[in-house]
Amino acid sequence: MEAPLLQVENLTVRFGGLVALRNISFSLKEGEFLGIIGPNGAGKTTLFNAISGAVLPDRGKILFQGRDITSFPPHKRARLGIARTFQTLRLFSRLSVADNVKLAEGITYPIYAPILSLPSYQKGERELEESAFKLLKSFQLERYWPRPANALPYGERKRLEIARALALKPKLLLLDEPTAGLSHQEAISLIEELHNLRRKFSLTIFLIEHNMRIVMGYCPRIIALSYGEIIGEGSPEEIASNPAVIEAYLGEKE
Amino acid sequence: MNLFLQQLINGLAWGGIYALIAIGYTMVYGVMQLINFAHGDVFMVGAFVGLVIAQLLPDKTSPLSVFLVFLSAMFFSTLLGILIERLGYRSLWRKNAPRLSLLIVAVAISLLLENSGLLLFGAAPRSFPEIIPSKSYFVGSIIFTNLQLIIILSCLLLMGILHLIVMHTKMGRAMRAVAEDSEMSALLGVPRERVLSFTFALGSALAGIAGVMVALYAPQINPLMGLLPGLKAFIAAVLGGIGSIPGAMVGGFVLGEAETLVSAYLSSSYRDLLAFLVLILVLLLRPQGLLGKGVVEKL
Amino acid sequence: MNWKKLLLLAIPLFLWLINYPISNPRLFNPYALQIIILMGVNAILALSWDLVAGVTGQFSIGHAGFMAIGAYSSAFLTLNYHFPFLPAILFATLLSAAAGFVVGIPTLRLRGDYLAIATLGFGEIVRVAILNAKSLGAATGLKGIPILSSFFSVYLALAIALWLCLALLKSQPGRILLAIREDELAAQMMGIDVVKYKVFAFSLSACLAGIGGALYAHWTSFIHPDSFTFMKSIEIILMGVVGGMGTIYGAAAGGMIITLLPEGLRLLLEQNPVLSQNKEFIRMLFFASLLLIFILLRPQGIFGKKEGV
Numbered sequence: 001m002e003a004p005l006l007q008v009e010n011l012t013v014r015f016g017g018l019v020a021l022r023n024i025s026f027s028l029k030e031g032e033f034l035g036i037i038g039p040n041g042a043g044k045t046t047l048f049n050a051i052s053g054a055v056l057p058d059r060g061k062i063l064f065q066g067r068d069i070t071s072f073p074p075h076k077r078a079r080l081g082i083a084r085t086f087q088t089l090r091l092f093s094r095l096s097v098a099d100n101v102k103l104a105e106g107i108t109y110p111i112y113a114p115i116l117s118l119p120s121y122q123k124g125e126r127e128l129e130e131s132a133f134k135l136l137k138s139f140q141l142e143r144y145w146p147r148p149a150n151a152l153p154y155g156e157r158k159r160l161e162i163a164r165a166l167a168l169k170p171k172l173l174l175l176d177e178p179t180a181g182l183s184h185q186e187a188i189s190l191i192e193e194l195h196n197l198r199r200k201f202s203l204t205i206f207l208i209e210h211n212m213r214i215v216m217g218y219c220p221r222i223i224a225l226s227y228g229e230i231i232g233e234g235s236p237e238e239i240a241s242n243p244a245v246i247e248a249y250l251g252e253k254e
Numbered sequence: 255m256n257l258f259l260q261q262l263i264n265g266l267a268w269g270g271i272y273a274l275i276a277i278g279y280t281m282v283y284g285v286m287q288l289i290n291f292a293h294g295d296v297f298m299v300g301a302f303v304g305l306v307i308a309q310l311l312p313d314k315t316s317p318l319s320v321f322l323v324f325l326s327a328m329f330f331s332t333l334l335g336i337l338i339e340r341l342g343y344r345s346l347w348r349k350n351a352p353r354l355s356l357l358i359v360a361v362a363i364s365l366l367l368e369n370s371g372l373l374l375f376g377a378a379p380r381s382f383p384e385i386i387p388s389k390s391y392f393v394g395s396i397i398f399t400n401l402q403l404i405i406i407l408s409c410l411l412l413m414g415i416l417h418l419i420v421m422h423t424k425m426g427r428a429m430r431a432v433a434e435d436s437e438m439s440a441l442l443g444v445p446r447e448r449v450l451s452f453t454f455a456l457g458s459a460l461a462g463i464a465g466v467m468v469a470l471y472a473p474q475i476n477p478l479m480g481l482l483p484g485l486k487a488f489i490a491a492v493l494g495g496i497g498s499i500p501g502a503m504v505g506g507f508v509l510g511e512a513e514t515l516v517s518a519y520l521s522s523s524y525r526d527l528l529a530f531l532v533l534i535l536v537l538l539l540r541p542q543g544l545l546g547k548g549v550v551e552k553l
Numbered sequence: 554m555n556w557k558k559l560l561l562l563a564i565p566l567f568l569w570l571i572n573y574p575i576s577n578p579r580l581f582n583p584y585a586l587q588i589i590i591l592m593g594v595n596a597i598l599a600l601s602w603d604l605v606a607g608v609t610g611q612f613s614i615g616h617a618g619f620m621a622i623g624a625y626s627s628a629f630l631t632l633n634y635h636f637p638f639l640p641a642i643l644f645a646t647l648l649s650a651a652a653g654f655v656v657g658i659p660t661l662r663l664r665g666d667y668l669a670i671a672t673l674g675f676g677e678i679v680r681v682a683i684l685n686a687k688s689l690g691a692a693t694g695l696k697g698i699p700i701l702s703s704f705f706s707v708y709l710a711l712a713i714a715l716w717l718c719l720a721l722l723k724s725q726p727g728r729i730l731l732a733i734r735e736d737e738l739a740a741q742m743m744g745i746d747v748v749k750y751k752v753f754a755f756s757l758s759a760c761l762a763g764i765g766g767a768l769y770a771h772w773t774s775f776i777h778p779d780s781f782t783f784m785k786s787i788e789i790i791l792m793g794v795v796g797g798m799g800t801i802y803g804a805a806a807g808g809m810i811i812t813l814l815p816e817g818l819r820l821l822l823e824q825n826p827v828l829s830q831n832k833e834f835i836r837m838l839f840f841a842s843l844l845l846i847f848i849l850l851r852p853q854g855i856f857g858k859k860e861g862v
Contacts, residue, residue, distance in 0.1 A: 052742055053741075053742075054738060054741075054742070073741070073746075074738075074741040074742055075741050075742075075743075075744050075745055075746045075747065078741070078742055078743060078744035079744045083742075083743075084742055086739070090736050090738070090739040091736075091739075092731065092732045092735040092736060092739065092740075093735060094731075094735060095728065095731055095732065095735060099728050099731075099732075102725065102728060103725070103728050103729060103732050103740075103743055103745070104743040104744060106744060107725045107726065107729075109725075111726050111753060113724075114720045114721055114723070114724030114725075114726065114727070115717050115720050115721060117720065121724060124725070125724065125725070128725060164743065165743075167743075168743065168744055287666075288666070289666045289669070289670065342845070342849075345849065346848075346849070351852065352610075353612075353666060354606065354610065354612050354798075355848050355852055357612055357666060357669060358790065358794060358844060358848050359844075359845060359848050359849070361614070361787060361790070361844070362841045362842075362844040362845040362848070363841075363845070365787065365837055365838075365840065365841035365844075366838060366841040366842065366845070368837075369834045369835075369837040369838040369841065370838065372831070372834040373831055373834045373835070373838070481783075485673070488670065489670075492667075492670070523685065526677075526681065527677075527678065527681050530674035530677055530678055531678075533670065533671070533674050534671060534674055534675075537667055537670075537671055541667065
């Protein structure tokens with residue numbers, strides 16, 4: 001059998017005295033569309049931070065394609081194929097839409113090449129330009145090409161952030177509440193777009209989502225988190241009938 | 255051994271003074287993550303206010319005069335601290351401007367104060383009147399002066415008072431809340447701007463007192479006197495763990511002692527270099543300082 | 554060969570052609586030449602600072618240190634070993650770049666204001682080290698440095714520096730530096746080795762500051778540790794801020810403006826004996842007020858665009 005794309009083993013993250021994640025273990029197979037739910041403060045974003053390297057775990061291991069990446073710095077993880085978006089947008093707001101995407105594509109020429117205007121630089125920039133355009137076009141964002149990222153409408157900025165993450169040519173895409181702040185209609189169309197992207201780029205998607213209807217309707221497998229622990233895992237039906245999940249959510253207004 | 259003890263005692267007074275200034279840096283850093291470069295100059299202003307008042311008073315050495323000198327230095331430096339916060343930082347802080355801008359403002363205010371001082375008083379050092387006549391005491395072969403004693407004791411006293419204010423008053427609690435989590439404290443109704451003013455006032459009051467102490471101890475003052483002690487006090491704050499008040503006290507004493515020992519046993523020309531070396535070592539090896547907590551960036 | 558490349562070749566030619574008449578005291582006022590040269594040197598320094606602070610978002614208050622390294626190392630070679638100017642400048646550039654590299658390393662651990670203090674410490678350490686170095690003239694300074702800088706060399710260096718910054722900014726490394734300024738953490742998450750690029754920015758910036766220092770030393774012919782104090786670093790910051798942080802042309806123009814303005818001020822002050830006695834303090838007061846006014850009222854500088862949100 002093939003090794004899972006991502007494997008998290010006994011992950012524990014503490015902030016001072018507060019345990020944000022306790023003994024989390026799960027794995028993600030290639031091509032999966034996994035959703036993660038849980039009340040506020042359950043540790044969902046912390047889990048993403050730990051996987052992407054923004055936070056170092058106190059205990060446990062993270063394996064990506066069978067490789068132990070627990071102590072890798074964030075940029076190395078990104079280059080290996082873990083891309084993410086943020087709950088609150090973190091675009092490079094004063095840079096153009098094109099630059100936001102180009103940036104993530106990496107660099108193919110030596111750092112001094114532009115100063116000497118070497119052919120490798122000119123070729124490299126042409127390639128960046130072409131692939132950025134192609135990517136933005138697939139998101140219908142190419143018309144904003146020269147505009148600063150913060151001049152875009154909110155919904156488009158969210159999609160630009162996803163496009164930027166895809167510019168890394170990732171294998172695993174971590175999406176932190178991509179539909180937050182969108183209308184129901186926009187949210188549905190975004191999720192459907194994500195499904196298409198997953199097929200097109202053979203992606204594995206791991207999604208934090210608050211909208212229960214979306215999670216239940218679109219994620220074949222779901223993990224439920226509460227107070228930093230996994231309280232349920234399975235298909236939408238299994239999650240919906242899991243007493244621990246129901247209890248965790250009964251305390252909340254949802 | 256005796257020489258060593260003697261140096262330790264000499265270092266204590268400087269340590270206390272650094273600690274008093276360092277507290278101001280650390281408190282401001284705690285509530286607004288800003289290195290208030292102008293803080294060292296508030297200390298200088300304190301010394302000059304002390305000088306002016308001391309020269310006005312007829313009977314310089316009476317306890318009342320001493321009290322008045324300290325009180326006025328404290329009052330004017332407090333006022334200055336509040337003004338700096340109001341006119342310099344607040345609008346940028348409200349706009350959530352980049353930290354770079356706040357730092358540049360800090361540097362600019364520092365230059366303004368120094369050069370206004372130079373314009374008013376000239377660059378030549380002025381000797382400070384001896385408002386506390388010097389007395390020396392011997393314990394075995396170790397000498398210490400009444401001034402050293404007064405400085406160390408009043409530093410400890412002031413730190414005690416500060417501790418009470420920070421831990422046991424409403425404003426102190428608010429300060430700690432803002433330092434802990436600024437946004438959250440605002441949501442919970444902590445009047446953040448008043449806390450900022452209060453923090454600047456408190457830090458500046460201590461700096462003003464430290465200014466007079468240095469003036470008495472040195473006993474010469476000049477408009478650029480805030481520059482180096484200011485930087486060193488900042489380094490002391492970093493050494494102790496920026497944002498931590500006990501850290502600033504510990505850092506101040508450690509740096510004061512280290513400097514005195516270096517100039518006694520190596521050479522006094524290394525004295526000023528030491529602080530910067532300490533700084534770079536701390537930043538590289540233990541950026542959270544001796545007593546500081548690790549910093550977690552919010553996502 | 555297209556017209557753009559031709560134009561690029563024309564610039565040095567043009568500078569070389571006007572170098573002769575402008576350097577001839579009978580044809581051109583030497584005082585004006587002095588100011589024009591200092592404007593060029595300061596434009597290079599402002600560019601250098603802008604690369605680290607305006608473009609990469611890393612605050613440096615120790616640029617006088619890099620400048621001092623460039624000035625002293627090149628002057629040491631030309632004065633003692635009769636090096637020709639170009640190799641001396643190249644050596645100075647490499648040495649300052651190495652210093653930039655060393656200062657860049659702490660960025661591994663430091664962010665924002667901590668870095669600022671570290672650069673300040675660096676500048677002070679350089680100055681104190683020179684003050685104690687007998688072979689560098691210690692407290693008496695270095696005298697009799699051959700005057701090798703000219704209008705041609707200064708403005709050619711400025712043109713190269715401008716070209717370098719503009720080329721960089723259009724390219725992927727430039728974009729990456731800007732991204733680090735905008736959001737360091739997000740940049741890391743986009744696969745950018747932030748430390749490597751910060752060190753790169755520091756080294757390149759130090760290079761430029763070193764060239765500025767070398768040109769300065771070989772124009773004034775006398776350098777002293779006091780020429781490279783904290784105040785000099787502040788002056789460099791002021792140039793960058795007034796021109797507009799992150800704007801390449803703006804920063805260079807800021808360097809020129811901040812050289813020119815105090816000259817006007819000086820002419821005014823020298824009419825009055827009391828004021829002229831204190832002209833150094835008044836100059837610094839003027840600088841400080843300008844810095845405050847710009848940051849509080851026009852943070853984007855003269856040439857920066859207003860941030861559209």
